[in-house]
Each structure stands twice: as C-alpha cells, then as structure tokens.
Amino acid sequence: MSNTTEASGPLTQEQVDALRSGCHSLIEGIDTSYGYVPTLGAGIAFCALFGLSLLGHFVQFIRKRQWTSFAFAVGALTEVIGWAGRTWSSECPYNNNAFLMQITTLIIAPTFITAGLYVILGALINRLGRESSVLGPRMYAIVFLTCDIIALIIQAVGGAMASTESDKINGDTKPGTNIMVAGIVFQMAAMVVFTVLVIDFLRRVFVKKSYLQTRKKGLSDGNTLPKAYTWLLAAVFVSLTMIFIRSIYRTVELLQGWSGYLITHEGYFIGLDGAIMVVAIAVFNFFDPVYLLWGQDDKLASSFEQNELRGMGDVSMEGWDDATIVTD
Template sequence: MSSPLEIELQNNCHAWDPALYNDTNYGYVPSLAAGIVFTVLFGLSMIAHTVQFIWTRWWWCSVFSVGAMVEVLGWAGRAWSSQCPYMLTPFLMQISTLIIAPAFFTAGIYVILGRLINVLGRSSSILSPALYLWIFCTCDIISLVVQAIGGGMASSEAGKVDGDTKPGTDIMVAGIVFQLASITVFAVCVFDFLRRILKQRLLRTVQGNVTPLLLAMMFSIVLIYIRSIYRVIELVQGWSGYLITHEAYFIALDGSMMVPAVAIFNFVHPGWFMPTRKSVDDFEQVSMNERLVT
C-alpha cells in the first residue's frame, strides 16, 4: 500500500529531491531539453503534414499527422516529467503514446505501397493493393491495441508500491514482436515488389521518378524496425533493466529513429512524388524509341 508521501508525490508536482524521495517512475529524471527538442521536431512535422495533406487533398496522409501528434503528446509528457519526475500522470501519458505512435507511420507506408501497385499494375506484386491494406493495416491495429492494453496494465502497476508490471509488460512485448513480425513480412513483400518492377521494366510505364518515394519508404521502415528491436529488448529486460533506466538509449533508439521516419515524408510527400500511369500514346512512343535505339 502506498504511503501518504508516495501518494502526494504521484498526484502533485514536486521537483526531484533525493533527500525527499530518491526513486522516480523512470529510474532517472527525464531531460527537459530532450523533451522540448523532440516535442518541437514532431510538432513541426505534424504541422507540415497537416498542411500538405490538406493542400494536396491526399486525405489518407493524415495518418502521418496523427502519428506525429501522438509523438508530440508523449514527448510533452516527458518534458512535464522532467519538472515533476514523481508524478504519475505524465509518466502514464508518455508510456501510452510513444509505444503506439509508430503504428500510424507504418499504416501510411502500407498505403503508399498499395498506391504504387495500382499505378504500376497488378503484375508488380504478389498481393493486390486491397489485400495489402487489409492484411497489414489489420496487423497494425492488432499490434496497436495489444500494446495499448499492455502499456495501460504495466503503467498502472508501475505507479503502485510493489506493483506487478510483468503481465502488462509481457503483453506489450507481444504487441511489439507482432508488429516486428508484420514489418518483416512487409519488407519481404517490398523486396518482391522491387524485383518484379525491375524484371518487368515497369518503371518505363509511368510518368515521374518513383525512386525518391521508394527510398523514403524503405528508409522509414528500417528506422521503425530498429526502434522496434530496441523496444523489445528494453521491455524484456524489465522496468528496472539497464536500457529502460538509461535515457540516452531511449533518445537515440526511439526518438531519434522516429523523427526522420516521419519527417522524410515531409520532403518526399506522396502527393508530390506518386507517379502516374502513362497514356497509351506515351507508352507506344517510348516503345518505338527503344526499338529505334536497338
């Protein structure tokens, strides 16, 4: 049962004072500078994505805005915790948001691949665009729900004296491992997609350079993959493990991975870089030119 002092610290803001109480919810005092920097960076990306999807009317790109907004809430919670490290509310706020935010980014990437398949033709993929969305977005939702449930259970127990965080942590790990597995399968599908479009020379059938969008998609997936591996190892070690009680790893392998993972699509926005199918006349002209060259 919590003591009156612990209840007071969890519910009201008190600056860190080892003489008052040495332990915090994190095992350290979160960095205010890191909290502000990442809140600003994700906030700028969120604003840019919002302007971009409204300007281009590519409404599905709002998933990037939503993901960035969830990241903003999480890092704002960590900035809040830097001033109130014993307080439970900002601690729970950052756990529940930062664990699920990447699911919105992967959802956007799944849609990008589906759109590319639509443009390049059904022969460019082993699965139809609709199946990609159904399979991988469903996996994303399942992963998100499982992680949210586990995060809620673990964080509520973390705020209790002698609370048992293991059941919730195990559920969170299961959700992240499931997400990691679905990303792995998706990466294999992307590799097959690239193999097919190169083998069938499908890039000549579209107008526009698709390379930047393909590179951005793969770049983002790699960063999310690294972050997910880190999160699995972190949580397997437990709430008092080495990784989770050293903020430098969280900054380097979570925040620093997720900023470029979403910001890359501010610079390589699908609304600007998605190619279009060439007309029949354009394609015939290309084929004629190729025959003349050979």
C-alpha cells in the same frame, strides 16, 4: 519506483499516491518511473522537430486531401503529445499522468507511419501494375492495419496492467510487461512480413521490370520508372528501416524490465526512439508522396486511363484491384 528513503524509511501508499498525482522535484532516494529525470532540453527539441513535421504534413493534407499526409500528420501529432509528456516529466518527474501520457502515445505513434507506408505501396501497385506485387493493393491495408490494431490492443492491455501494479507498493509489473512485449513482437513479426513483400515488390519492379508486361508501358519515356517513384521508394525503405530498428530497441528494452539498463538510461531512448522517429516521419516532408506520387499523375495522364489513377490512397478510393494473390 523505489519506495524508501534513507531518512524516513518506507513510503506509505498515501505518500506514493501524493507523489504520483502532484508535481514534486526529484527526492534523493526515491526513483522516478523512468529511473531518471527526463531532460527538459530533449523534450523541447523533439516537440519542436515533430511539430514542424506535423505542420508540413497537415498543410499538405489540407491542400491535397491525401491519406498519406493525414496518417503522417497524426503520427507526428502523437509524437508531439508524447514528448510534451516527457517535457512535463522533466519538471514533475513523479507525476503518473505525465508518465502515462508519454508512454501510451510514443508506443502507438509508429502505427500511423506504417499505415502511410501501406497506402503508398498500394498506390504504387495500382500505377505499376498488378504483376508488381504478391498482394493486391487493398490487401496491404486490410492485413497489416489489422495486425497493427491487434498489436496495439495487446500492448494497451499489458501497459494498463503494468501501470496499475506500478502504482502499488511492491507491485508486480512483470505480467503486464510480458504482455506488452508480446504485442510488440507480434507487430514486429507483421513488419517483417511487410518488409519481405516490399523487397519482393522492388525485385519485380527494378529487376524483372514487371510493369513492362502491363498496359502501363507508357509510364514514362523509354519505359523506365519516373525518378519520382524511385525517390519515393527510397524514402519508404528509409522510414521502414528506422521503424524496424526502433521496434527492436523497444522489444529488448521491455524484455530487460522496468528497471533494466536500456529503459533507465535516457540516451538510448533519445537516439533509438526519438531521433529514429524523426527520420521515419520527416523523410516524407522532404520526399513528399503527394508530389512524388499523385503529383506525377497529371504528367503521365496521357498514357494512363483515369480510372487506374484512382488507386489506394486517393480520396475517392475507387478503382482498387480486388485480386488478392499474384504469384511470380
């Protein structure tokens, strides 16, 4: 925030605190924490879009009690809260509570979506056979959720430091920003590893047809994958790609600093965060894992043993394959 005006000179700390705690319209010569005033229409639109996605996933969770629906619902809720904060900021651009409300929630929202992806992949491995993956189904959640949690803690520490400094006149936000960047880069590195494992999974399933080597040959007529699984894997790939693009944007944005070009131009945020995350979450409203994965179990039950249908992501959490590594 610029702490001077042409008319009155430098602001005192008391004046800065008053601006940050109240609701004041834009004052010429005094920048907001964003570097602009968030657009009211964008805030309302994204609240509505994420709200609709939240409703769909929540209804599915109530109906079927699957963890994917819960994870996606929480992710959508977090986005709604974040965009509500930006809507608040459009009316009160200097309010620090509104700024913190949006920055904290929108940073962590993708974590809930990736958690859902880990559950989906684990459940698919249980159905297609252990030979379809390098890691066992349970290990995806253990390894990558741990990485996500560590990354979020790092980002939270950095964000708190940067926020504290931004409240001060001439405060230095760079150390906190660098810590936030480190957290995002760590999360991206984990995502790269997960992406490589997903690609290897797709290779084993579609190229090597690893599921034909297991008892799951009766998976479908003609020993081919159910189309529902193919559609679900396509949705996973789309969602993962969107989140990865968003992470690259966020990393570059923070590397430029709080006064950098990307962070001070709202259009990039709308396109590379808001719209990207709508696709990442809403794709599972249209290609719902509850129907495409667990909904197929009744159709395929005659060729599966029931204990193998209770894989990762099922409410009972039974029947997980504890083997950790399978080499190709």
